[in-house]
Amino acid sequence: MSEKIVIFGYGPGGRSLTERLVAEGRRPLITQRKRPKDLPPGVDFMASDVLDAAAVLAVTRGATHIVITIGFEYSTAVWRQSWPVAMTNLLKAARETGAKTLFFDNLYMYGPQNEPISETTPYARWGGKPAVRRAISEQWQTAAAKGEVVMSALRVPDFYGPGVSNSHLGDLVFGRLAQGKPAQLIAPPDTPHDFAYIPDVSRAMALLLDLPVGEFGQVWHMPSAPTRTPRQLIALGAEALGQPARIQAIPQSLLPVLGLVTPFMRELHDMRFLFDRPYHIDGHKLRQRFGFEVTPFEVGIPQTALSYSR
DSSP states (O other), X not given: OOOOEEEEOOSHHHHHHHHHHHHTTOOOEEESSSOOTTOOTTOEEOOOOTTOHHHHHHHHTTOSEEEEOOOOOSOXXXXXXXXXXXXXXXXXXXXXXXXXXXXXXXXGGXXXXXXXXXXXXXXXXXXXXXXXXXXXXXXXXXXXXXXXXXXXXXXXXXXXXXXXXXXXXXXXXXXHHHTTOOEEESSOTTSOBOOEEHHHHHHHHHHHHTSOGGGOSOEEEOOOSSOBOHHHHHHHHHHHHTOOOOEEEOOGGGHHHHHTTOHHHHHTGGGGGGTSSOXXXXXXXXXXXXXXXXXXXXXXXXXXXXXXXO
């Protein structure tokens, strides 16, 4: 049977994985509602809507691998409506094809934690977007435990890298610094926080896709370079750009007030635990399984910052 890798979504995760697979001589099929403008030459595309069960089945027919890197508008209401439908459709495709399926996931389902978050950390009873992620996680994990699907998830903290514009270390930080403007943060600049480098993430996804069937059904956490504060990382990027590391940070106490007039700020309220305490992710499981080494911030941050000056 010839390999058919279907990647749902072409955001930073889907794009980075596509580039890696192409570099390995593989040819994934990208699917989303509209054809990406920057699709690499020779990469196939087929339009589909993940909320349309028939379209999902059509695009995955004959698939050996399915990768889920989709995202929805950052809205609790949209997530509650869309994610259960999307996961139901994707699980149906995974059942019918028997494809190895990998979910590019986040860590919202764990809610507020005061210790490093590992794969065995219990899910939190926390509302809003974390509750949605908890529900769809339980949905696929139940199907995998019953042997209905061959599926795993790579859970990734906030990530950064060249081409990752909508990031805490993206346009509003290094994009502005490259223009000689102060970086803008909606997170406390001095609270330690884990960030993963997107080329490392795609390398991890490629490794997980190629595991034998018997090693699926698991959750994996993406390892990061040793934890730093946003201020420390901004200083690395500013030095690479030859700019002063000026920062404008929104006090966390103002978020509820700003949420009264700004929908996006309102949507951050149920996610405040991400930045109101140190945020540490335990990624030793993936490190040990693959001997995985991550890119140091001293390499990844300058590369990301300098991508804005080209």
